[in-house]
Every structure is written in C-alpha cells, then in structure tokens.
Amino acid sequence: MEANINLxxxxxxxRAGDSIKEFAQKTKEIVRKLTSSFEIIxxxxxxxxxxxxxxxxxxxFVDDNPDFISICKPKKGMMGWDMKEGLNISTGKYICVIDGDGQFPIESIEKCYKEIIRGEYDLVKTYRSRRNDGFYRKLISKVYNFIFSVLFSGIKSKDVNSKPKMFTREAYEIMNLKSDDWFIDAEIMLKINENKMKFYEFPVEFYELSGRASFVKFKAIFEFVKNLISYKLKKTN
Known part of the structure; x- marks a missing residue:
C-alpha cells in the first residue's frame, strides 16, 4: 500500500467465515471507483x-490478494476492541468502518465518501430506515436508541449503532476511543457531540442475516443501558 492513503x-x-472473501472483493470494487488511494483492512x-x-x-485470502491488509489476533475484547485494532493500523485521511456480515449495503460507502470529502462533516453514517432482521433485533435496537435519546437528548441520531461510519482522521484522533465492547458505536456519537463536531446520516435498508445467528442477544440491552448510564454519571460528576 502507498503512503498518504486517502481512504x-x-x-x-x-466469525464471518468464507463470506468475508466475497464481501472484501465487492468492497474493493466500490472503493476503487471512488479513489485510487485506499487500503482495505x-x-x-x-x-x-x-x-x-x-x-x-x-x-x-490476503496472501493471495496482497492489496488487502489483515489483522488477526486472539481476542481481548469484543466488537469495540476489534474496531480499535483496525483503526490503530489505518493510515487514511478518511476512515470507514463496516461490519463484514453483509447486512449493511456495501454501496453506502460511496455516499459516505462523497459526503465527507465535501468538508462539511466530521462523521458520515447511515441509519436503518428499513430492517429485514426480524422482530427480536428490531426490538433491541428500538429500546436502545430510545434510551440513548432520553439520556443524551442533544444528539439527534436516528440509529446510533448503524454502519458504515466514516470519519476524518482528525475526528478519530480527537475521539480517543476506549470501549472494547458493543458500546463503541455509542461512544463515537458521544465523542462527536462532546467535541462539537458535525455528523450527517442517511437511510439504508438493513438486510437479513444469513448463515449464522446474530451475536447481539437480548441481554445486550442491559449491557448497553449500563454503559450509557455509567457514561452519563461520569459526565455529570
């Protein structure tokens, strides 16, 4: 990969298994149309x-396709830790994070990029206006986003956990993310707000998950709420 990467x-x-290969190739097809200066981690x-x-x-896959980068370590945390490990080795002026399970449309990366390079926003993300992942996941998301909106009413986000999320390197460095678990999506939105940075979000369709069960269990609501309340108390003390 070249120095001074753009994206x-x-x-x-x-736990994506074989499906990660097709997802990665489709991502590359989209990204290479946006910029010739990119890296995919x-x-x-x-x-x-x-x-x-x-x-x-x-x-x-990376051995066979050296224009990709891999990071594969024994886990010391959950989704937040994984995200930070990828962020730590990224070099782009703009940084995009997306889940590799195929539920979020890869094509939304294009709109994120075109919006963020305008220079008006520090973060561009999606919100799930249509969901095909069943009642259970919809309920968890609705409860979580409702509680988030009550505790942090100044942040006008329709869907805190939605991806892709694309932010500038400056925003990433300012945020100084700490969460090792599912709370990292909320932490991003909270840090954007605290530092008076601007964000934009647009609607996407969220696809049904195929090939495995969701990692998000009902008890995740309690973990989310605990983290939200803990964060709120720290900021008010």
Missing amino acids: SVIILGY LVGNYIENSEDKTKDIIEK
Whole structure:
C-alpha cells in the first residue's frame, strides 16, 4: 500500500467465515471507483481454541490478494476492541468502518465518501430506515436508541449503532476511543457531540442475516443501558 492513503476501509469480520472473501472483493470494487488511494483492512480477531476458521481464511485470502491488509489476533475484547485494532493500523485521511456480515449495503460507502470529502462533516453514517432482521433485533435496537435519546437528548441520531461510519482522521484522533465492547458505536456519537463536531446520516435498508445467528442477544440491552448510564454519571460528576 502507498503512503498518504486517502481512504481506509476497515471490515469487521469476526466469525464471518468464507463470506468475508466475497464481501472484501465487492468492497474493493466500490472503493476503487471512488479513489485510487485506499487500503482495505480485514479484521479477523478470534477466540482462542474456538472452531472459528475466519483467521485462516483471511490470512490465506490476503496472501493471495496482497492489496488487502489483515489483522488477526486472539481476542481481548469484543466488537469495540476489534474496531480499535483496525483503526490503530489505518493510515487514511478518511476512515470507514463496516461490519463484514453483509447486512449493511456495501454501496453506502460511496455516499459516505462523497459526503465527507465535501468538508462539511466530521462523521458520515447511515441509519436503518428499513430492517429485514426480524422482530427480536428490531426490538433491541428500538429500546436502545430510545434510551440513548432520553439520556443524551442533544444528539439527534436516528440509529446510533448503524454502519458504515466514516470519519476524518482528525475526528478519530480527537475521539480517543476506549470501549472494547458493543458500546463503541455509542461512544463515537458521544465523542462527536462532546467535541462539537458535525455528523450527517442517511437511510439504508438493513438486510437479513444469513448463515449464522446474530451475536447481539437480548441481554445486550442491559449491557448497553449500563454503559450509557455509567457514561452519563461520569459526565455529570
């Protein structure tokens, strides 16, 4: 990869398996039309002694396709830790994070990029205006976003956890992200607001998850709420 990269795309591939290869190639097809200066980072962190083969799949894929970058480490956290590991090795002027399970439309990266290079926003993201992931996931998301809006009413986001999220390198460095778990999406929005940075979000369709069950369980609501309240209390003390 060249120095002074324009766009870094980080694909979170935890337990994605073989599907990560097609997703990565489709991402490259879209990104190369936007800029010739890019890097695509595949995050395949794994739980030791598990049956997950994603690490091996990603490393073999990158060996065969050296225009991609891999990072595959034993996990020391959940989604937030994975995201930070990818962010830490990114070099782009603009940084995009997207889940690699295919539920978010890859094409939305294009709109994120075209909006952020205008220079008006520090963060550009999506919100899920139409969801095909079933009642259970919709309920979790609605409850979480409602509680977030009550506790942090100054942040007018329709969907805190939606991706892709694309931000400037300056915004990334200012945010100084700390979360190792699912709270990192909320932390991004909170840090954007606290530092008086601007964001823009646009609607996308959220596809049905195929091939595996969701990692987001109902108890995740309690984890989300605990983290939100803890963050709120720290800021008010």
